[in-house]
Amino acid sequence: MQFGHFDDEAREYVIETPHTPYPWINYLGAQEFFGLVSHTGGGYCFYRDAKMRRLTRYRYNNTPVDDGGRFFSINDGGDVWSPSYRPYKTELDFFETRHGMGYTRITGERGGLRASVLLFVPVDVNAEIHQVTVTNTSDAAKSFSMFSFVEFCLWNAEDDQTNYQRNLSIGEVEVEDGAIYHKTEYRERRNHYAVYGVNAPIAGFDTDRDTYLGYGNGFHEAAVPHAGKSENSVASGWYPCASHQLEIELAPGESKTYTFVLGYLENAEDDKWESLGVINKTGAKALLARFATNESTDAEFAKLKAYWDQLLGSYTVESGDDKLNRMVNIWNQYQCMVTYNMSRSASYFETGMGRGMGFRDSSQDLLGFVHLVPERARERIIDIASTQFEDGSAYHQYQPLTKRGNHALGSGFNDDPLWLIAGVGAYVKETGDFGILDEMVPFDNDESKAQSLMEHLKRSFNHPLEKAGPHGLPLIGRADWNDCLNLNCFSSTPGESFQTTENQAGGVAESVFIAGMFAAIGPDYAVLARRRGDDAEADRAESAVADMKQAVVDHGWDGEWFLRAYDFYGNKVGTNDTDEGKIWIEPQGYCIMGGIGIDDGKAIKALDSCRERLNTPHGMVLQNPAYTTYKIELGEVSTYPPGYKENGGIFCHNNPWVIIAETIVGRAEYAWEYYKQIAPAYREEISEVHRLEPYAYAQMIAGKDASRHGEAKNSWLTGTASWNFVTVSQYLLGVRADYDGLVVDPCIGEEVGEYTVRRQIRGATYVINVKSTGAKGARLTVDGVPIEGNTVPYAVAGSIVQVTATL
Amino acid sequence: MQFGHFDDEAREYVIETPHTPYPWINYLGAQEFFGLVSHTGGGYCFYRDAKMRRLTRYRYNNTPVDDGGRFFSINDGGDVWSPSYRPYKTELDFFETRHGMGYTRITGERGGLRASVLLFVPVDVNAEIHQVTVTNTSDAAKSFSMFSFVEFCLWNAEDDQTNYQRNLSIGEVEVEDGAIYHKTEYRERRNHYAVYGVNAPIAGFDTDRDTYLGYGNGFHEAAVPHAGKSENSVASGWYPCASHQLEIELAPGESKTYTFVLGYLENAEDDKWESLGVINKTGAKALLARFATNESTDAEFAKLKAYWDQLLGSYTVESGDDKLNRMVNIWNQYQCMVTYNMSRSASYFETGMGRGMGFRDSSQDLLGFVHLVPERARERIIDIASTQFEDGSAYHQYQPLTKRGNHALGSGFNDDPLWLIAGVGAYVKETGDFGILDEMVPFDNDESKAQSLMEHLKRSFNHPLEKAGPHGLPLIGRADWNDCLNLNCFSSTPGESFQTTENQAGGVAESVFIAGMFAAIGPDYAVLARRRGDDAEADRAESAVADMKQAVVDHGWDGEWFLRAYDFYGNKVGTNDTDEGKIWIEPQGYCIMGGIGIDDGKAIKALDSCRERLNTPHGMVLQNPAYTTYKIELGEVSTYPPGYKENGGIFCHNNPWVIIAETIVGRAEYAWEYYKQIAPAYREEISEVHRLEPYAYAQMIAGKDASRHGEAKNSWLTGTASWNFVTVSQYLLGVRADYDGLVVDPCIGEEVGEYTVRRQIRGATYVINVKSTGAKGARLTVDGVPIEGNTVPYAVAGSIVQVTATL
Structure with a gap:
C-alpha cells in the first residue's frame, strides 16, 4: 500500500494523504541552519547544534503525535483549517506534501481556497523561509484571516524540557513593526535571538502561547484562529510563541503570496542593545529586508535548486529501473548529505539532545559524502582525527559545537581507529589530495601534540595490533561496530549504560569483526604509506594484514561461517555450538570484504549460511537465533526482545557488507536481491508494513522473531545511507x-x-x-x-x- | 474569583469545575509509593524515586496540558465522556474533585449516569487504588461500557523521554486473567514489574497505546472508547499501556463499584520467572487478592483516614478564623508531609528527574515535619548527616534511592552545614532524644569515618568560622540560601549552570545572611554541648556567636537595613549606595532571628525598610529594585526578568523569616498582615490571579516589577510549607x-x-x-x-x- 509517489523529474516524494503510518519527514538546510519538517508541518529548527541552539519547541512522543511545528491556520468565515491538515484535522478537499531536496511544499485546499506553504532554508542563510501562497479557486470573492504560528524553544532543548521551575519565568519577546523577536536569556549570557517576520502588514500578533491556544487547549483547539482575531499578547515567562494575523481578500482565481522568515541572529557582545532592554535588531532587519519581496524569495529558492543540481551531478545513473535510478540519483545521496550534517543527532527518533558526532559514525558517513563536497569532507576528517588519542584510540563521540571529544562516553571502542583510515582512504581516492596526509593534526585536541595525519593513521593501524588477544585477533574493548555486544561489561544494574559502565578487566574478549575490518581497511594504509615512499612501512603493514587474515582463518572460522568474537573467558560467540546467536552478520560481510576465504570456499560457505539462516524478505537479521534471555556476558544485545534491534533485528547498515561480499564473490543476483529487500523505494508498496519514509533508509527493520516483522524504526540515522550508497554505486553499479x-x-x-x-x-x-x-x-x-x-x-x-x- | 471551596470537616478542597487556571494537584502515598493527581485525573505514580522507578508516563509541558494520567472513559450509547472531564472535554452535568489527605475523589455525571473515581495509595501498600462507583441516576435501565487507561513509563523517566531509538523497541507486557502486566526490561536487569488489574470480569483489554488511541490521535480522540470495543492488543515495543473494558448494566438508582489496582512488585533475582519469558506473578496475585472485594478496599481507605487523623492530631488550633484553622490544622501540615517525602523532586513544576534530596532543603523540611512522625525525622537526620564531609561542608544534594551525595552538584554552598544544626535542634526539642547526638554517623557515606552526630554538628558549627572573610563574616562559597546569588561564578557561557560551574578563586565574598543564620542557629549548638556536659565547648560556641553578631553590627549594617553580602572584590551587596538590589529580604529576617539589632533599633529600622521597599499586597519581594541587566559579579539572580524568581519575585520561603522577626520585635499586626498575604487559603478569592492551588504554598509569586504581579509558580516545592508552619504555629500562634x-x-x-x-x-x-x-x-x-x-x-x-x- 502506498501513501504517495515519487516525482523523479522534480526530485520530490509526493505524499498524497495526511494519513501516513508515521510522520514522514524532510530536512531543510545544509550548512549551519537546519530544520526538520514532517508532511503535516510538524518539526523544529536549530542553528548548528540541535541541543544547544534550538529555535522552536518540539515534543517527542507528544500526544497527539507531531503537533508542534510551523502551522498556518485559516479562518474562512468561521471555518478553521490548515493546509497541513494538522493540527485541526479539518478534512481537506485536496492535500499534498512534496518533500524535495532541502525544501518541502505543503498544499491544502478547502471550500474554494487553496493554501500552499513552501518551507526551505536558503543557501548560506540562517533562517527558515515559509512562503505561503493562497489562491481563491472558487467563483466568488473571498475574505479570510490567516494566522502563522511557531512556538519558541528556550534554546537548550534538554534544559527546555526539564527545568520548568526556572524556565517558566524567563521567557521574553519584543514585537516591532510586525516582526516578533524571541530574546529569552538574551538579557544575560546569550548574544543571539530569533525573529519571525512577514513581508506584509499584519492585523495582529500573539507571542504568549496560552493566549494563542487558550489555557489548557491543544493546538487543535487554538483559540485565536477560532476566534479569528489575534490578542496582541506579549509573553512574560511561560511559553513564548510567535503568531501573525493577516487579513486577506482574493478575487475569484486570484493568488497572493507571503514570505515569512524565521531567523537566527547573533550580535557582538558590545553591540547587543539598542537601548536598555531593547535588542539591537540590525541583523534581523537586514535579513527581513533580504526577503522583502516574493521575487527575492523565489531567487533564493532557485539558488537552492541549483545547489542541489550541482551536488547530485557527481554520480548519476540511467537505467530501466526507476526505483534504482531514484535511489541512486536522488534519495540515497540526499540522505548521505543529511547524515553527514546530522550524524545521529536529530531525527524523529533521535531527539538531538543526547548524541554528538560519532568517530565511527562520521568516518563512515564520509564514505557516502566525500564525492558530494570533498572540501567539507576534508574538514571533517581533520575534526575527527583531532579527537584521537596518542595511542590510536579515540573519543567515541565529539560535540559538533566545540569539536571536542565527549568525556562522558569516553573511549575504548576498539573498531573506532580503523574507520579513520577508511574515511581518509575514500577521501584521497576521490580527490587525489595526498597532501592531507601531511596536515598537522592534534591529539585529543591538544595542538602541542600535533602530528601529521599520516602518523594518526599509523596509530590507528597499530591499535588493533597492539590490543590483540590470545588468538592474535583484536581485543574488542567496550564494543566494536555493534555497540550492543558488550563482552567486558557484565552489567546487572537496571538502566545502567552498557557503553559507559566500568568494564571488567582481565578478560580476553576478541572481535573477529575487527579482524575482518583490519583485513579490509589495512591495505589502504599500506598503499598510502607506499605512495609516500615509505616502502618499509608499507611492507610491514601488508605483512600485518596477512597475519591477521591467517589468524581469522585459524581462529575465526566456525566451519560454516565466521565466528563473531571470543568472550571475556575466551569462549566462542557466533558458533553453531550454542543454541542462540549462532551466526552474526558482521564478520561474514567484513571478513570477505577483507579478502578472507575467497580462494578456499569459506566466503561462499559463509554467504550461503547467511542466506539460509539470516535472510528474510525484509533483509538479513543481525544474528540468529535471537537471544531469549539476558546474557550478562554478552551485554545489551541480549536485552532486546527477540527480533528487535541488535537482538535479531535487520540492520540496514550492515546488510550492505554482505551485499558487497556477494559482489566480491561474483553472485550478482543475490547481491541485487538483498539490495532491493531493504532499499526504501522498493519497499514503498508495503508502506503499511514498513511504516517509515519510502525515500529514506531506516536503521532497523524488525526481524523474523518479532511480532511486527518488517516494521522499520529509526529512519535517517547515521551510516546507513552511506553504506548503501557505497554498495549500490561502487559495487552493484x-x-x-x-x-x-x-x-x-x-x-x-x-x-x-x-x-x-x-x-x-x-x-x-x-x-x-x-x-x-x-x-x-x-x-x-x-x-x-x-x-x-x-x-x-x-x-x-x-x-x-x-x-x-x-x- | 474561586473555583471551589474548602470542606474543613472532611479535610478536603472541593474543586467545582474542570476550568481552574492551572492543573490543581494532590499527592497520594506517604511511604514508598507515590502518585501525583490533578483535579482532572492527570499525573503519574512512582515507587520511591520519581526518576528511576516511574510506573506511568507523564508529559510535562504537553499540549494539550495534563492529558496523561489515569482515565476512565464511558461509552453510553455512543456518548463518550470521562468523569474527570479530560481528556474528552465532554461537558458534564455535574463535576467535582475532592482533594483530601492522601486521596482524591473525582466525580462526573452526564446523561443520568454518575461516575466517581476514588484514587488513593493505601498505607503500607505499593499500589494506587482506583475505586470507581457508577450510579444510574436516571429513570431507565442503563447499559454502557467503561474503559480504564494508564500509559506505562519505561521506568527511568529521563531515559523514557530521550532514548527513543532504543525504547521504542523494548516494550513488553503480559495479560493474564484480565490483569495487565508491564514488564519492559524485566527480561534483563530489572526484577520489578507493574500490574493493573480490576476485581471484575473484563470484556476486553488493550496494551498497545497506538491501538487504544488510534495512531496519531490525541487522548481526546481515543479510538477504543469511541468504538466502544477493546481490541485486545498486545504491545510489542512502541508504547505499552493498560486498558480494561467493562460492560455494565444498572437498574434505575443502582450503583456498582469496581476496584482497579495499579501496583509495583519486585521478585527475588532467582525467582523471577514462572517459565521462559513468563513472569512469576505471585506477588501481583496476592496484591490483587487483597483488593478483591470492595469492602476490603473500603477498609484500606478507612485505615488511610485514621492514619491522617493521628498525624494531624499533634497540633491543632480552634479560632474564629476559618482560613487560619484550615491552614494550620490541615493544609500546611499536609504540605509539610508532602515536601518531606518529595523534597523538590516531583511536582507539576519539578519533573522528578533532576533533583535529589537537598541537604539544605531536607534539613528545613524537617522543621515542619518533626512533630508529625518524629521517628522518620530521626532517620532523615542520619541520612542527611551521612553525606556531610569531614570538614563540615556537605554535598548539596543526595539521591533518595541510594542516599549517596550527588557528585554532579558537589559541595561549597556555605550555608548548608548550619541547617543540620537547625534540624537536629528541632528534633531534640520535639522529642527530648538527646541520644541521637551519640549516634555514630559516617562522613561522605564512608562508615570507616563515622563519628558521633554531635561531632558532625561541631564541624557544621565550625565551618562558617573556618571559612570566614576579611570582615569576620562567613564566606559565601558557591551560594548560600539564595542559590542564585553567585558571587564567585562569573559565568559568561550561555546555559552554563551557576550552581556547578567552576568558581573563581581568590575572592572575599562574604554572606551577611549566613552570619545571621549563625547567630540564630549557633545557640542551639551551644545548648546541645552544654546539655552533654561540655561547658567549655558551649562557652566557646556562645562566644563565637557573640563575635559573629558583633561582626554583623560592625560590617553588616547599611544604615537602614542589613547588607546582603560582600562580593568577590569586597564591594557591598544590598546597599543603598547602588541603584539596584539595594535591600534584600534574607538578612533582615535572619539577623533579627539571630537577635541582632533588637536592642539598638536596627531591627525595627530594617523591618520598616522591608515594609517600605519590599512589601506588596502579594507578599514581600526578595530584593528591590530588581536588576534590569545581567551582573556577572552577582550571577543567576540578575538573569531573571525583573519581578520573577530571585530577581524581585516574592518567595514564600523567606517571607516567614520577616514575619518571625516581626513577632520577635512584637509587632503582631504586621506579622499577621504578612502571613495572610501569602497563605494560600487567604488568596483563594483571587485564584484567577494567583492561579495555583489555594490549598498549597507556591515557591514564588511574581513581584511588583512583573507584568503578571501576583501570579504564583512552582507550588509544592520544598521548604516553603515548613517555614510557614513554623511561623504560624510557633511564632504567630x-x-x-x-x-x-x-x-x-x-x-x-x-x-x-x-x-x-x-x-x-x-x-x-x-x-x-x-x-x-x-x-x-x-x-x-x-x-x-x-x-x-x-x-x-x-x-x-x-x-x-x-x-x-x-x-
Whole structure:
C-alpha cells in the first residue's frame, strides 16, 4: 500500500494523504541552519547544534503525535483549517506534501481556497523561509484571516524540557513593526535571538502561547484562529510563541503570496542593545529586508535548486529501473548529505539532545559524502582525527559545537581507529589530495601534540595490533561496530549504560569483526604509506594484514561461517555450538570484504549460511537465533526482545557488507536481491508494513522473531545511507574511485539490463555505459579502446571519457 | 474569583469545575509509593524515586496540558465522556474533585449516569487504588461500557523521554486473567514489574497505546472508547499501556463499584520467572487478592483516614478564623508531609528527574515535619548527616534511592552545614532524644569515618568560622540560601549552570545572611554541648556567636537595613549606595532571628525598610529594585526578568523569616498582615490571579516589577510549607517546643481573637487557650496556676495540661 509517489523529474516524494503510518519527514538546510519538517508541518529548527541552539519547541512522543511545528491556520468565515491538515484535522478537499531536496511544499485546499506553504532554508542563510501562497479557486470573492504560528524553544532543548521551575519565568519577546523577536536569556549570557517576520502588514500578533491556544487547549483547539482575531499578547515567562494575523481578500482565481522568515541572529557582545532592554535588531532587519519581496524569495529558492543540481551531478545513473535510478540519483545521496550534517543527532527518533558526532559514525558517513563536497569532507576528517588519542584510540563521540571529544562516553571502542583510515582512504581516492596526509593534526585536541595525519593513521593501524588477544585477533574493548555486544561489561544494574559502565578487566574478549575490518581497511594504509615512499612501512603493514587474515582463518572460522568474537573467558560467540546467536552478520560481510576465504570456499560457505539462516524478505537479521534471555556476558544485545534491534533485528547498515561480499564473490543476483529487500523505494508498496519514509533508509527493520516483522524504526540515522550508497554505486553499479583511476566493475542483477553511469571526479566526466548485467567481470573500452583490467585511468580535468563495459 | 471551596470537616478542597487556571494537584502515598493527581485525573505514580522507578508516563509541558494520567472513559450509547472531564472535554452535568489527605475523589455525571473515581495509595501498600462507583441516576435501565487507561513509563523517566531509538523497541507486557502486566526490561536487569488489574470480569483489554488511541490521535480522540470495543492488543515495543473494558448494566438508582489496582512488585533475582519469558506473578496475585472485594478496599481507605487523623492530631488550633484553622490544622501540615517525602523532586513544576534530596532543603523540611512522625525525622537526620564531609561542608544534594551525595552538584554552598544544626535542634526539642547526638554517623557515606552526630554538628558549627572573610563574616562559597546569588561564578557561557560551574578563586565574598543564620542557629549548638556536659565547648560556641553578631553590627549594617553580602572584590551587596538590589529580604529576617539589632533599633529600622521597599499586597519581594541587566559579579539572580524568581519575585520561603522577626520585635499586626498575604487559603478569592492551588504554598509569586504581579509558580516545592508552619504555629500562634518545655508566646493580629491550640508532644497533651491577641507578652497559667515566663514545663506522658495565655 502506498501513501504517495515519487516525482523523479522534480526530485520530490509526493505524499498524497495526511494519513501516513508515521510522520514522514524532510530536512531543510545544509550548512549551519537546519530544520526538520514532517508532511503535516510538524518539526523544529536549530542553528548548528540541535541541543544547544534550538529555535522552536518540539515534543517527542507528544500526544497527539507531531503537533508542534510551523502551522498556518485559516479562518474562512468561521471555518478553521490548515493546509497541513494538522493540527485541526479539518478534512481537506485536496492535500499534498512534496518533500524535495532541502525544501518541502505543503498544499491544502478547502471550500474554494487553496493554501500552499513552501518551507526551505536558503543557501548560506540562517533562517527558515515559509512562503505561503493562497489562491481563491472558487467563483466568488473571498475574505479570510490567516494566522502563522511557531512556538519558541528556550534554546537548550534538554534544559527546555526539564527545568520548568526556572524556565517558566524567563521567557521574553519584543514585537516591532510586525516582526516578533524571541530574546529569552538574551538579557544575560546569550548574544543571539530569533525573529519571525512577514513581508506584509499584519492585523495582529500573539507571542504568549496560552493566549494563542487558550489555557489548557491543544493546538487543535487554538483559540485565536477560532476566534479569528489575534490578542496582541506579549509573553512574560511561560511559553513564548510567535503568531501573525493577516487579513486577506482574493478575487475569484486570484493568488497572493507571503514570505515569512524565521531567523537566527547573533550580535557582538558590545553591540547587543539598542537601548536598555531593547535588542539591537540590525541583523534581523537586514535579513527581513533580504526577503522583502516574493521575487527575492523565489531567487533564493532557485539558488537552492541549483545547489542541489550541482551536488547530485557527481554520480548519476540511467537505467530501466526507476526505483534504482531514484535511489541512486536522488534519495540515497540526499540522505548521505543529511547524515553527514546530522550524524545521529536529530531525527524523529533521535531527539538531538543526547548524541554528538560519532568517530565511527562520521568516518563512515564520509564514505557516502566525500564525492558530494570533498572540501567539507576534508574538514571533517581533520575534526575527527583531532579527537584521537596518542595511542590510536579515540573519543567515541565529539560535540559538533566545540569539536571536542565527549568525556562522558569516553573511549575504548576498539573498531573506532580503523574507520579513520577508511574515511581518509575514500577521501584521497576521490580527490587525489595526498597532501592531507601531511596536515598537522592534534591529539585529543591538544595542538602541542600535533602530528601529521599520516602518523594518526599509523596509530590507528597499530591499535588493533597492539590490543590483540590470545588468538592474535583484536581485543574488542567496550564494543566494536555493534555497540550492543558488550563482552567486558557484565552489567546487572537496571538502566545502567552498557557503553559507559566500568568494564571488567582481565578478560580476553576478541572481535573477529575487527579482524575482518583490519583485513579490509589495512591495505589502504599500506598503499598510502607506499605512495609516500615509505616502502618499509608499507611492507610491514601488508605483512600485518596477512597475519591477521591467517589468524581469522585459524581462529575465526566456525566451519560454516565466521565466528563473531571470543568472550571475556575466551569462549566462542557466533558458533553453531550454542543454541542462540549462532551466526552474526558482521564478520561474514567484513571478513570477505577483507579478502578472507575467497580462494578456499569459506566466503561462499559463509554467504550461503547467511542466506539460509539470516535472510528474510525484509533483509538479513543481525544474528540468529535471537537471544531469549539476558546474557550478562554478552551485554545489551541480549536485552532486546527477540527480533528487535541488535537482538535479531535487520540492520540496514550492515546488510550492505554482505551485499558487497556477494559482489566480491561474483553472485550478482543475490547481491541485487538483498539490495532491493531493504532499499526504501522498493519497499514503498508495503508502506503499511514498513511504516517509515519510502525515500529514506531506516536503521532497523524488525526481524523474523518479532511480532511486527518488517516494521522499520529509526529512519535517517547515521551510516546507513552511506553504506548503501557505497554498495549500490561502487559495487552493484560498480563504479568506484581508486587512487589512480576509476574502477568499473559492475555486479548487478540481470533484470537491470543496460545502464549508464555519469561520474564527475577530479574535474573530468566519465560516461560509463554498461551493456549487460547479471554477472561480474565486464571488459572495458575507454573512448572506444579496450583496456586490460577494470581501472579507467583518471583523465585530465575538463575531459569527458566514454567507457563501455560488456560481459 | 474561586473555583471551589474548602470542606474543613472532611479535610478536603472541593474543586467545582474542570476550568481552574492551572492543573490543581494532590499527592497520594506517604511511604514508598507515590502518585501525583490533578483535579482532572492527570499525573503519574512512582515507587520511591520519581526518576528511576516511574510506573506511568507523564508529559510535562504537553499540549494539550495534563492529558496523561489515569482515565476512565464511558461509552453510553455512543456518548463518550470521562468523569474527570479530560481528556474528552465532554461537558458534564455535574463535576467535582475532592482533594483530601492522601486521596482524591473525582466525580462526573452526564446523561443520568454518575461516575466517581476514588484514587488513593493505601498505607503500607505499593499500589494506587482506583475505586470507581457508577450510579444510574436516571429513570431507565442503563447499559454502557467503561474503559480504564494508564500509559506505562519505561521506568527511568529521563531515559523514557530521550532514548527513543532504543525504547521504542523494548516494550513488553503480559495479560493474564484480565490483569495487565508491564514488564519492559524485566527480561534483563530489572526484577520489578507493574500490574493493573480490576476485581471484575473484563470484556476486553488493550496494551498497545497506538491501538487504544488510534495512531496519531490525541487522548481526546481515543479510538477504543469511541468504538466502544477493546481490541485486545498486545504491545510489542512502541508504547505499552493498560486498558480494561467493562460492560455494565444498572437498574434505575443502582450503583456498582469496581476496584482497579495499579501496583509495583519486585521478585527475588532467582525467582523471577514462572517459565521462559513468563513472569512469576505471585506477588501481583496476592496484591490483587487483597483488593478483591470492595469492602476490603473500603477498609484500606478507612485505615488511610485514621492514619491522617493521628498525624494531624499533634497540633491543632480552634479560632474564629476559618482560613487560619484550615491552614494550620490541615493544609500546611499536609504540605509539610508532602515536601518531606518529595523534597523538590516531583511536582507539576519539578519533573522528578533532576533533583535529589537537598541537604539544605531536607534539613528545613524537617522543621515542619518533626512533630508529625518524629521517628522518620530521626532517620532523615542520619541520612542527611551521612553525606556531610569531614570538614563540615556537605554535598548539596543526595539521591533518595541510594542516599549517596550527588557528585554532579558537589559541595561549597556555605550555608548548608548550619541547617543540620537547625534540624537536629528541632528534633531534640520535639522529642527530648538527646541520644541521637551519640549516634555514630559516617562522613561522605564512608562508615570507616563515622563519628558521633554531635561531632558532625561541631564541624557544621565550625565551618562558617573556618571559612570566614576579611570582615569576620562567613564566606559565601558557591551560594548560600539564595542559590542564585553567585558571587564567585562569573559565568559568561550561555546555559552554563551557576550552581556547578567552576568558581573563581581568590575572592572575599562574604554572606551577611549566613552570619545571621549563625547567630540564630549557633545557640542551639551551644545548648546541645552544654546539655552533654561540655561547658567549655558551649562557652566557646556562645562566644563565637557573640563575635559573629558583633561582626554583623560592625560590617553588616547599611544604615537602614542589613547588607546582603560582600562580593568577590569586597564591594557591598544590598546597599543603598547602588541603584539596584539595594535591600534584600534574607538578612533582615535572619539577623533579627539571630537577635541582632533588637536592642539598638536596627531591627525595627530594617523591618520598616522591608515594609517600605519590599512589601506588596502579594507578599514581600526578595530584593528591590530588581536588576534590569545581567551582573556577572552577582550571577543567576540578575538573569531573571525583573519581578520573577530571585530577581524581585516574592518567595514564600523567606517571607516567614520577616514575619518571625516581626513577632520577635512584637509587632503582631504586621506579622499577621504578612502571613495572610501569602497563605494560600487567604488568596483563594483571587485564584484567577494567583492561579495555583489555594490549598498549597507556591515557591514564588511574581513581584511588583512583573507584568503578571501576583501570579504564583512552582507550588509544592520544598521548604516553603515548613517555614510557614513554623511561623504560624510557633511564632504567630506562639506554641513551640523547647528543650525543657513548651514555649507559649503568641503574637498575632487582634482580629484573630481568642483561640485554643491543642498540642501533643512527648506523650502529653497541652490545651492552650489564648484569651486575647494583638500584641506580644501574654502571661500564662498552667492548670490554673500563674507561672513566670512563657515556658510550660513538659508534663509526664499521658497527662493533659491546661494553659491560658492572657495579655
